[in-house]
Amino acid sequence: VPKVTQEHVDARRAEILEGARQAFAKYGYEGATVARLEEATGLSRGAIFHYFRGKKDLFSAVAVDVNRRYIGLMTTGGLAEALRALATEDPALVAVLIETQLRLRRDEDFVQRMEETMREVAPAFETWFEDQRASGAFRTDLEWPHLARFATIVTNGLALRVGTGDETDVETVVQLLDDALRPQPERGAVRKRRGARA
Amino acid sequence: VPKVTQEHVDARRAEILEGARQAFAKYGYEGATVARLEEATGLSRGAIFHYFRGKKDLFSAVAVDVNRRYIGLMTTGGLAEALRALATEDPALVAVLIETQLRLRRDEDFVQRMEETMREVAPAFETWFEDQRASGAFRTDLEWPHLARFATIVTNGLALRVGTGDETDVETVVQLLDDALRPQPERGAVRKRRGARA
Amino acid sequence: VPKVTQEHVDARRAEILEGARQAFAKYGYEGATVARLEEATGLSRGAIFHYFRGKKDLFSAVAVDVNRRYIGLMTTGGLAEALRALATEDPALVAVLIETQLRLRRDEDFVQRMEETMREVAPAFETWFEDQRASGAFRTDLEWPHLARFATIVTNGLALRVGTGDETDVETVVQLLDDALRPQPERGAVRKRRGARA
Amino acid sequence: VPKVTQEHVDARRAEILEGARQAFAKYGYEGATVARLEEATGLSRGAIFHYFRGKKDLFSAVAVDVNRRYIGLMTTGGLAEALRALATEDPALVAVLIETQLRLRRDEDFVQRMEETMREVAPAFETWFEDQRASGAFRTDLEWPHLARFATIVTNGLALRVGTGDETDVETVVQLLDDALRPQPERGAVRKRRGARA
DNA sequence: ACATACGGGACGACCCGTTCAT
DNA sequence: ATGAACGGGTCGTCCCGTATGT
Numbered sequence: 001v002p003k004v005t006q007e008h009v010d011a012r013r014a015e016i017l018e019g020a021r022q023a024f025a026k027y028g029y030e031g032a033t034v035a036r037l038e039e040a041t042g043l044s045r046g047a048i049f050h051y052f053r054g055k056k057d058l059f060s061a062v063a064v065d066v067n068r069r070y071i072g073l074m075t076t077g078g079l080a081e082a083l084r085a086l087a088t089e090d091p092a093l094v095a096v097l098i099e100t101q102l103r104l105r106r107d108e109d110f111v112q113r114m115e116e117t118m119r120e121v122a123p124a125f126e127t128w129f130e131d132q133r134a135s136g137a138f139r140t141d142l143e144w145p146h147l148a149r150f151a152t153i154v155t156n157g158l159a160l161r162v163g164t165g166d167e168t169d170v171e172t173v174v175q176l177l178d179d180a181l182r183p184q185p186e187r188g189a190v191r192k193r194r195g196a197r198a
Numbered sequence: 199v200p201k202v203t204q205e206h207v208d209a210r211r212a213e214i215l216e217g218a219r220q221a222f223a224k225y226g227y228e229g230a231t232v233a234r235l236e237e238a239t240g241l242s243r244g245a246i247f248h249y250f251r252g253k254k255d256l257f258s259a260v261a262v263d264v265n266r267r268y269i270g271l272m273t274t275g276g277l278a279e280a281l282r283a284l285a286t287e288d289p290a291l292v293a294v295l296i297e298t299q300l301r302l303r304r305d306e307d308f309v310q311r312m313e314e315t316m317r318e319v320a321p322a323f324e325t326w327f328e329d330q331r332a333s334g335a336f337r338t339d340l341e342w343p344h345l346a347r348f349a350t351i352v353t354n355g356l357a358l359r360v361g362t363g364d365e366t367d368v369e370t371v372v373q374l375l376d377d378a379l380r381p382q383p384e385r386g387a388v389r390k391r392r393g394a395r396a
Numbered sequence: 397v398p399k400v401t402q403e404h405v406d407a408r409r410a411e412i413l414e415g416a417r418q419a420f421a422k423y424g425y426e427g428a429t430v431a432r433l434e435e436a437t438g439l440s441r442g443a444i445f446h447y448f449r450g451k452k453d454l455f456s457a458v459a460v461d462v463n464r465r466y467i468g469l470m471t472t473g474g475l476a477e478a479l480r481a482l483a484t485e486d487p488a489l490v491a492v493l494i495e496t497q498l499r500l501r502r503d504e505d506f507v508q509r510m511e512e513t514m515r516e517v518a519p520a521f522e523t524w525f526e527d528q529r530a531s532g533a534f535r536t537d538l539e540w541p542h543l544a545r546f547a548t549i550v551t552n553g554l555a556l557r558v559g560t561g562d563e564t565d566v567e568t569v570v571q572l573l574d575d576a577l578r579p580q581p582e583r584g585a586v587r588k589r590r591g592a593r594a
Numbered sequence: 595v596p597k598v599t600q601e602h603v604d605a606r607r608a609e610i611l612e613g614a615r616q617a618f619a620k621y622g623y624e625g626a627t628v629a630r631l632e633e634a635t636g637l638s639r640g641a642i643f644h645y646f647r648g649k650k651d652l653f654s655a656v657a658v659d660v661n662r663r664y665i666g667l668m669t670t671g672g673l674a675e676a677l678r679a680l681a682t683e684d685p686a687l688v689a690v691l692i693e694t695q696l697r698l699r700r701d702e703d704f705v706q707r708m709e710e711t712m713r714e715v716a717p718a719f720e721t722w723f724e725d726q727r728a729s730g731a732f733r734t735d736l737e738w739p740h741l742a743r744f745a746t747i748v749t750n751g752l753a754l755r756v757g758t759g760d761e762t763d764v765e766t767v768v769q770l771l772d773d774a775l776r777p778q779p780e781r782g783a784v785r786k787r788r789g790a791r792a
Numbered sequence: 793a794c795a796t797a798c799g800g801g802a803c804g805a806c807c808c809g810t811t812c813a814t
Numbered sequence: 815a816t817g818a819a820c821g822g823g824t825c826g827t828c829c830c831g832t833a834t835g836t
Contacts, residue, residue, distance in 0.1 A: 012819090028300065030228040034804055045805085046820045055804065095303070101358045102296065106226065142370065149359075149366060150352075150374045157355030160299045161347075164309075168347060172340060176348045180378035210793090232830060243831080244795045252831070424700065426624040430808060441809075442817040450809070494696065497754045501689070502622065538766065545755075545762060546770045550744075553751030556695045557743075564743060568736065572744045576774035606797085628826060638799045639827085645797095649826065797834080806825085814816085 013051050016041050020048075021062045025095035029059060029103065060110060063100040064117045070097065070155075071121050075128045079151055079181075080174045086155065087162050087170040094159040101156060132181075139183045147181055211249050211259075214239050219260045223293040227257060227301065258308060261298040262315045268295065268353075269319050273326045277349055277379075278372045284353065285360050285368040292357040299354055330379075337381045345379055409447050412437050417458045421491035425455060425499065456506060459496040460513045466493065466551075467517050471524045475547055475577075476570045482551065483558050483566040490555040497552055528577075535579045543577055607645050610635050615656045619689040623653060623697065654704060657694040658711045664691065664749075665715050669722045673745055673775075674768045680749065681756050681764040688753040695750060726775075733777045741775055 019041030023032040026040075034045060034055065041048060052058040074082040086094055103110045129144040138147055154177050161168050217239030221230040224238075232253065236242055250256040272280040284292055301308045327342035336345055352375050359366050415437030419428040422436075430451065434440055448454040470478040482490055499506045525540040534543055550573050557564050613635030617626040628639060628649065635642060646652040668676040680688055697704045723738035732741055748771050755762050 009818095028304065031304070033802080035802090044821045046807090046822070048820095049805080050819060054806095098296075098300065098358070102226065102300075105293070106229070142374075146367065146370045146374075150371060153355030153359060153366075153371065154348075154351055155355070156358045157351030157353070160296070160354045160358065161351060164299070164302045169344065172344045173348060173351065176340075176344075176378045179382055180374040184377055185383055206793095231828080233828090242795045245793075247831070248794065253829095424696070427700070429806080431806095440817045443815075445809070446815065446817095491699070494754070498622065498692065498696075502625070538770075542763065542766045542770075546748075546767060549751035549755060549762075549767065550747055551751070552754045553747030553749070556692070556750045556754065557747060564747075565740065568740045569744060569747065572736075572740075572774045575778055576770040580773055581779055602797095624825095627824080629824095632800095640798045640800065640829090642798095643827075793836100795834100795836085797832100799830105799832085801829090803828085804826100807823090808821105810821085811819085813818090 009051075012047075016043065016048055016051055016058070017062055017065055019043075020058050021066065021096060024059060024062055024099060028095070029099050056107075056110065059099075059103070060113045062096060063103075063114065066096045067100065067114075067117065068121060071125060075124050079177065083155065083158060083174055083177070084170055086159055087168065094162050097156065097159050136183065138181050141184065150180065151177065207249075210245070214241060214246055214249055214256070215260055215263055217241075218256050219264065219294060222257060222260055222297060226293070227297050254305075254308065257297070257301070258311045260294060261301075261312065264294045265298065265312075265315065266319060269323060273322050277375065281353065281356060281372055281375070282368055284357055285366065292360050295354065295357050334381065336379050339382065348378065349375065405447075408443070412439060412444055412447055412454070413458055413461055415439075416454050417462065417492060420455060420458055420495060424491075425495050452503075452506065455495075455499070456509045458492060459499075459510065462492045463496065463510075463513065464517060467521060471520050475573065479551065479554060479570055479573070480566055482555055483564065490558050493552065493555050532579065534577050537580065546576065547573065603645075606637075606641075610637065610642055610645055610652070611656055611659055613637075614652050615660065615690060618653060618656055618693060622689070623693050650701075650704065653693070653697070654707045656690060657697075657708065660690045661694065661708075661711065662715060665719060669718050673771065677749065677752060677768055677771070678764055680753055681762065688756050691750065691753050730777065732775050735778065744774065745771065 020032070020037055023036050023040040026032075027036055032055075034048075037048060037055075037058070038044060048058070052061065070082060070086070073085055077085075100114070104114060125148060126144060129138065129148050132138040133140050133144060133147075138144075154173065158168065158170070158173055218230070218235055221234050221238040224230075225234060230253075232243060232246070235246060235253075235256070239246060246256070250259065268280060268284075271283055275283075298312070302312060323346060324342060327336065327346055330336040331338050331342060331345075336342075352371065356366065356368075356371055416428075416433055419432050419436035422428075423432055428451075430441055430444070433444060433451075433454070437444060444454070448457065466478060466482075469481055473481075496510070500510060521544060522540060525534065525544055528534040529536050529540060529543075534540075550569065554564065554566075554569055614626070614631055617630050617634040620626075621630060626649075628642075631642060631649075631652070632638060642652070646655065664676060664680070667679055671679075694708070698708060719742060720738060723732065723742055726732040727734050727738060727741075732738075748767065752762065752764075752767055
């Protein structure tokens with residue numbers, strides 16, 4: 001199938017990304033052998049590596065894709081919606097987020113590749129959080145990055161849990177996260193801090 | 199040293215576990231090749247596989263060890279203390295926790311091995327959470343497993359972050375977690391739930 | 397350009413041969429991947445394999461071309477000229493000669509392809525050597541094929557050396573080769589053969 | 595076979611080197627796949643790469659070995675003996691010499707590895723050539739390195755030829771080489787330089 | 793108890809050449 | 815006539831675990 005249209009190329013790329021996403025999600029980065037990628041995409045090595053330089057590149061593309069998708073979900077439907085989607089709709093999406101974080105710890109040039117993407121979506125992130133603070137939905141005693149960070153932490157922690165078989169009640173997690181982020185009553189006045197509480 | 203005492207055996211095992219922990223933390227499960235395990239422990243293949251059936255077994259032992267240690271930390275010094283330790287003191291400990299979670303998703307017989315351990319330490323876990331609820335430190339409108347789960351989620355999420363280079367302010371995370379777990383003011387009276395809040 | 401002239405075809409072939417020669421010279425036969433051939437020729441796979449059946453065919457063509465060129469050089473300017481050209485002018489030409497020899501040892505059907513070419517240029521070769529002998533420049537106590545063989549051996553050996561970085565003094569080699577090929581004084585009269593001389 | 599004596603290790607290494615030498619000779623460097631190396635040595639990948647870091651290392655070792663052996667042959671039995679051995683006795687030895695030269699052109703760190711060896715054997719080389727000059731066997735109008743270089747060139751060139759099926763008469767080559775290296779009558783007096791001689 | 797030798801499976805990368813749409 | 819898409823083979827490397835000693 002030579003000399004094809006741009007649509008065809010895009011479609012193929014998307015096709016491969018989709019299959020790769022499933023494979024990475026199911027087996028993890030190392031476990032997603034090229035053979036499994038072939039199987040998942042229904043394409044041959046030749047085809048896959050014609051579109052992506054190598055496995056690492058392919059994974060980067062998947063990671064970028066997934067992260068973008070998840071952030072889009074959040075800025076559209078809110079944290080609750082994003083967490084629900086995370087936990088129920090698309091388990092594949094989840095695992096890739098984790099792998100992403102893990103690789104960020106060890107793979108130097110992967111870090112750089114992701115940083116670009118993150119810089120790109122960061123503004124939307126900020127806007128959304130500031131809006132939430134402005135509308136009174138989120139607390140204002142902490143800067144937005146702290147809130148964002150916490151939300152991310154919970155997201156990743158939840159993602160890590162999902163699929164373990166342990167049925168996690170997402171709604172409760174949503175509620176607890178919400179309770180942490182919403183405006184708080186004045187501390188210290190109501191409660192007295194004591195020993196080993198938290 | 200043909201005739202060895204039990205102490206010697208235990209010491210060797212502990213020695214290997216320590217080295218293996220570092221290796222697994224530094225390189226991840228797949229990245230921790232036997233060669234690296236040899237290097238990290240200062241022992242040879244022969245020694246390592248004399249004390250542990252195989253790499254998987256070794257990792258299981260490390261995972262159990264680390265998890266037990268972390269739970270001990272929590273039941274002693276509280277969540278805040280545990281999180282601080284997580285973020286600052288021992289990054290190696292952290293990474294293993296994550297690997298543990300990841301393997302729980304895919305490795306069937308690893309799941310079983312961990313379940314035993316978890317069953318073993320679960321009582322202490324429960325007691326501690328119930329104590330917190332009884333003392334008024336933790337909210338009572340949710341059952342303790344929900345609180346425990348959330349705490350675990352935050353822990354894992356934080357662990358995932360630590361070491362990425364991204365300097366996360368642990369104290370803020372501790373505060374937010376605390377705000378989520380402590381008794382909450384009556385909902386709905388103060389705020390009206392609306393659209394995309396969380 | 398649907399309707400092409402013969403000249404165009406020839407030009408393209410020559411173009412490809414030139415690029416391929418450089419690639420083969422630079423990377424060796426196995427190292428000259430199709431990608432590199434594309435790069436060196438500036439043409440695509442499609443173009444290249446439209447004019448040549450495959451990589452092996454392409455190499456054969458290059459080899460024939462180069463050998464013919466070198467022999468032409470020799471019959472025109474003499475051995476000295478050819479050796480000088482070899483060592484200084486065109487290192488790419490050199491390397492291909494070697495690859496040719498190497499493939500002659502292992503590749504059966506490549507042998508046949510080259511034999512034809514050799515048969516074709518052999519007469520010129522013979523004529524030239526016989527002329528040298530007739531003019532008193534070359535010795536007559538050995539048949540011309542022996543002289544030709546020795547010249548070829550020196551040529552190949554020199555080619556092998558060139559490009560190693562080791563600066564070889566071509567003029568000395570030329571002189572030594574000349575001394576071997578020119579008419580010799582009666583042996584034995586002047587020197588007495590002894591032990592480990594050569 | 596664990597914890598073995600040094601002799602065993604040496605024997606195994608020699609065993610592998612021998613097999614590898616044959617494989618490299620028969621198939622060339624690229625053609626000598628690991629599978630073929632296994633076959634030739636009768637050992638498994640595991641064994642082979644336990645003793646040598648990788649294929650490149652293995653080849654280096656073989657090259658060093660062969661070169662040392664050949665130089666030994668020459669300093670003992672003279673050039674004639676060495677050339678004869680080259681052409682008849684051990685064709686495997688031959689091909690490796692060529693591969694060595696070829697790799698010297700392209701592989702940077704291989705160059706360095708060989709340089710050490712060469713430096714090591716160079717003294718013997720020099721001594722032998724100087725002895726030949728002193729005894730009147732070799733000409734004195736050229737420095738010994740020039741003679742050595744020419745001898746090497748002829749050696750390599752001959753090696754390149756051997757095995758091509760083309761039956762080369764070694765004795766004639768020996769004679770021609772000898773004629774080039776032995777003391778020459780005064781040039782110019784006897785012969786007049788003319789046009790395209792050599 | 794501990795170390796080394798070794799087997800052999802598997803993996804990621806790459807590469808060549810055919811097919812087929814322009 | 816050109817060149818992109820793609821198949822599928824193969825290669826070197828690495829790695830785990832067992833066998834075999836000291």
